[in-house]
Amino acid sequence: MEKYMQPDKRMTARQAIGNFVNDGDSFVFANCLYCMPLALTHEIIRQGKKNLMVFQQGGIEEIDQLLETGAIDRLVIAYNFRIGGKRVTTPLDRALKEGRVAIEEMTNHTLLSMMKAGAMGYPFIPVLAGTAVTDVVKRRGFLGDQRFAEIVDPFSGHPVLVVKGYTPDVAIIHVQRADKLGNAQLWGAMINSKWAALAAKKVIVSAEKIVDSDVIKSAPHLTIVPAHKVCAVVECPWGAHPSEVAGHYDYDMLFRVLFFASNGSPEGFKAWLDEWVYGVADRQEYIQHYVQQFGKDTLETLQAKPFPSVPADYGFSFKPAWDANEYSQQLDMNMDQYIQLLQDRGELIDG
Amino acid sequence: MAKYTLSELIISRAAKEIEDGQMVVIGQGIAMAAGVLAKNTHAPNIVILTEAGMLGFEPFKVPLHIADPSCTRGFTYSCDMVDIFSTILNRGYVDVSFLGVGQIDRYGNMNSSYIGNPDNFEFRMTGAGGAPEFVGYSHKTVLTMLGGEFVEKLDYFTSPGYLDGGNSRYEAGMPADSGPRILISTQGTFKFDKKTKEIYLAGLHPGVSLDEVKSTVPWDLKIAQKLEPTLPPAADELDILRQFSPEISMGRKLQVEAVVNRVFRIIEKNKNRQQKSG
DSSP states (O other): OOOOOOSOOBOOHHHHHHHHOOTTOEEEESOOSSSOOHHHHHHHHHTTOOSEEEEEEEESSHHHHHHHTTOEEEEEEEEEOOOSOTTOOOHHHHHHHTTOOEEEEOOHHHHHHHHHHHHHTOSEEEEOGGGGGSHHHHSOOTTTTSSEEEEEOTTTOOEEEEEEOOOOSEEEEEEEEEOTTOOEEOOSOOTTHHHHHHHSSEEEEEEEEEOOHHHHHTOGGGEEEOGGGEEEEEEOTTTTTTSOBTTTBOOOHHHHHHHHHHTTSHHHHHHHHHHHTTTOSSHHHHHHHHHHHHOHHHHHTTBOOOOOOOOOOOOOOOOOSSOTTSEETTTTEEHHHHHHHHHHTTOOOOO | OOOOOHHHHHHHHHHTTOOTTOEEEOOSTHHHHHHHHHHTTTOTTOEEEETTTEESOOOSSOOSSTTOGGGSSOOSEEOOHHHIIIIIIITTOOOEEEEEOSEEOTTOOEEOSEESOGGGOSEEOOOOTTHHHHHHHSSEEEEEESSOEEOSSOSSOOBOSSTTSTTHHHHTTOOTTOSEEEEEESSEEEEEOTTTOOEEEEEEOTTOOHHHHHTTOSSOOEEOSSOOOOOOOOHHHHHHHHHHOHHHHHOHHHHHHHHHHHHHHHHHHHHHHHHHHO
């Protein structure tokens, strides 16, 4: 498995998507509903990526956006938010009816379990067997029989439902902070993030803030993706707007309603995309456009107030092996005595 | 008596299904409002969790979705979704979960995926989400139905109720005593026969007639010997609900209308401001 060991992986969203997402790739969203990597999603759309296969637990707006722009042709999903009654057609409705996307229906638990098995390098993993009676398991989509199977528990002899592990080509994730190596820290709703990111062969991280590695080291329990999985780090304030990010901003109901009001027709959707995706170069321009349209005061109503976590204290005595006088408490000798000991016992080899 | 909305009646009735000291899985909308109402009235020691991995949170407003921590000042346990389904649900810790109904059959099996043939559907709903496992493994599931329908045969079988009735659910491997217990619709309440597991009408909401309910059910609906009328929400319940979740009390249609009007006012205000400064 390729490791990403470069000491500095900072780049723009354009570079990250351009370098690491290829037409035909499978990719997984490593956020769901919360802290969505929407700046990266919009960059995928702007670059006109094609024939992507996507894993997502629950779509809120990103799946509709990728479908309407023709970026994805295969979708593995458990839930896609919709608003409006039967008269409203969503981009997912249209794409399915027109045969532009093949769908594989999963449940939240079974889809994320596919990622968890993949992340752990296991061929399959047991899931809650009660769903075996449902159409989610019985009907087959484009993955055919490469999804569920029933096996026998070797210990009890009872039947067990299992799902196959998957390792998508790339994950995209938005987090609160990361260092330039890519150690990415997320908190709030953890939902699918860990398993989706670790399942992928490589991870593109966008972060509200790039921080010094010392910040990461003071709270390693918050690191959700370790640097060796990460191929690119993008600093991107407001990168999850209009979703919510703890410590940064609330969800933006106004913006969401505007979006959902526009997605009922291809024309309405195109106008929305022209304004908010194709009409801006990057997230910075998107936010500038937001301020222009709705005013700085509207944006500021979303700003988070502080509710800081009480820091975990990672302190110890921090005594080095040798103190300032070159004395070791553990060995009860100083450096000269130590060298003398090695010499006397014949442990030192002539160089 | 205080005036109330239909949403408030349903929330108030749903809240009564929660007992103090229970672990309650809550999605969005009606269910979340019911959980918070219960916690603020008769069940202060419940633990509220969502499948997004937030456990022990105390929402001061309605979350937008299952993964929305902006509605609470912290929570007590942060885990992921597989943890919720395995270490919490599969180990039998979930007492009550709530589920909105798209289609339901006479044994409480449900569809939240497609209306019409899935390969050539009329309407696609949200999909399964966490519903199949929560209905499958929670001790008790409370169903609410606002826009859904009773059908002889589901167009798509998303979530297991009592399968073919009788013991079939438990023979298929779901935990003993688990299953949907009550359906609260816009017209009344429905429960499941202890033995046959067939759904029956248990009570009517104020002002609803038996014939109105029967006309929505495509089979000969069984009726309880004694119907329990749904009690209107008490004044203190309405206070709590309107403080906590005015959006849910008013219903989605009016909520969207209010937000859209706000959008127009903001755009207008900003245009004026730009004209003045330009």
